[in-house]
Amino acid sequence: MIGAVIHRFDEVTSTNDEARRLAGEGAVEGTVVTAVYQTHGRGSRGRVWMSPPAANLLFSVILRPDIPVQRNGELAFVAACGAANGLRDAFCLDVRVKWPNDIVVGSRKIGGIIIEAGSGFAVVGIGVNINWTEFPAEIAESATSVALEVGEIVDIEKAFQCMLASLNAAYLDYKEFGFAKILNDWRRLDCCVGKCVEIEVDGRVVSGKSVGVDDGGSLLVETNQGMVERIPSAGCVLRWDS
Known part of the structure; x- marks a missing residue:
């Protein structure tokens, strides 16, 4: 069960680093690592994950799914559904993926997910802006937080517990019913379908309209030339006309 074992820290390099260490030592599936502050938090594509101390929710989950490592990307969809639904339940916000x-x-982005593989395990890192209300200039126009959306400072522990419960439910669905069940849930939360998007992939830019994702989780884009192009997630940067 996700959250049955929780390791809490005041400060770590990153919760993913600590989770990887614990996983290598045999920590059980569902073990969670959370911290008040990360000195070297990281996001996808090598980006730095910025977060001031005690303002946001930063945690990682150790999973040991019975799938080949090539399918670990599916866990990002599991985590996105769990995180989004947990925030929706906790604060009645229209959170999307x-x-x-x-x-x-x-x-505006309120959170992100990073998946890192190890030998016999995967670590799912999740960062969510909870009570951060003043952002650095480089993300001020693209970021938001729970506090900004609801108009007041909120209980980070409430967010944490709701997200753990929702993540656990999503992961159990994934193990019992497979990726198709998760994709159906994810599609209901998709913020981009039907909207104009621009994706940087393999040194080129693909522009068009998002028509959703295929059964493997790749983005489907109806290009300006009228063709539908399949875009795998690895290494992509997506911009969209909200």
């Missing part, structure tokens, strides 16, 4: 690994409210 943005392919491949973002959590958004309206046109």
